[in-house]
Amino acid sequence: MWAVRGLLLVLVLVTAQSEPQPETPAEALLSGEGQPCVRGAGPRCGPGLECFRADKKSKVGVCTCKSTHEVCGSDGVTYKTPCALKSANDRRDQELQPEPVTAKGKGRCPSAPLIVTPPGEVYNVSGSQVYLSCEAVGVPTPVLTWNKVVNGGRKKVELLPGDRDNLAVQTRGGPEKHQATGWLLISPLTEAEQGSYECHASNSQGATSAVGAIHLVQSLEDISVKRVLKDEEL
Structure with missing residues (x-):
């Protein structure tokens, strides 16, 4: 009996580890490039982004990349910003493409x-x-x-x-x-x-x-x- 209970406990632990974990409340509030952001309580911009507000008095803005220079990717594509390269890698992850795109250098590709x-x-x-x-x-x-x-x-x-x-x-x-x-x-x-x-x-x-x-x-x-x-x- 104890052996059966132990086996069931192991199966439960393995199943729990294999299931995707839900986002934490902090992660769920992070906005991507081009998405809205709110000063104070509300969606905040993710890493490498900042909240741009055309009207400084407004609480609502748009998440924009902190770096504005172009980047040459390892795939030979010129990305407008490092954030655009990161977004491309996020899409590759969703499409289960194994090789990530890395930055070969600042500026346009030859x-x-x-x-x-x-x-x-x-x-x-x-x-x-x-x-x-x-x-x-x-x-x-x-x-x-x-x-x-x-x-x-x-x-x-x-x-x-x-x-x-x-x-x-x-x-x-x-x-x-x-x-x-x-x-x-x-x-x-x-x-x-x-x-x-x-x-x-x-x-x-x-x-x-x-x-x-x-x-x-x-x-x-x-x-x-x-x-x-x-x-x-x-």
Whole structure:
């Protein structure tokens, strides 16, 4: 009899340990990022969060991350804040994914260049001023160069500042936004400058390019005609 009672007691203890324990009252009151919080008695923000109130006199606010910098995760994804990375790990726990995401470093993850604003097509008369522009993003900040496409696309000639008196090449980079913008300015426009131009963006992660064009027309009236024809082709 005593042996049976002992066995039943062991089974009860094992079952109790295997069942999930309910949250304590303190844990239940903790709010996550983006959830409401109340000053004084009420839901409080969890670890790494603070209660932000747009109106300082208001008791109700929203839980926001104390750290506002971006974080590069071990999964290659850039998270807006360390709290966003923590939320991703919480979701992984719920989905029973074994490998947690760790922070590889502060800031965005390295990425190959992406041209977000390619050079377009310009139509103008001889002697006018024309320009092409190009914008690319990437980590590290991409380096932009311009090439003249010749021989039906079989050859590319890099354009450098000071190559010709009527040609100017400018670039501007933004390390914080990892964005680079480049301009190709021609003034005055001659027949030799019409043709295709390539915007080339590169960094340590890769390279990409996009092509624009400059067209020489006989008169200003031809500009609108050429544009209409181009739109009809599209």
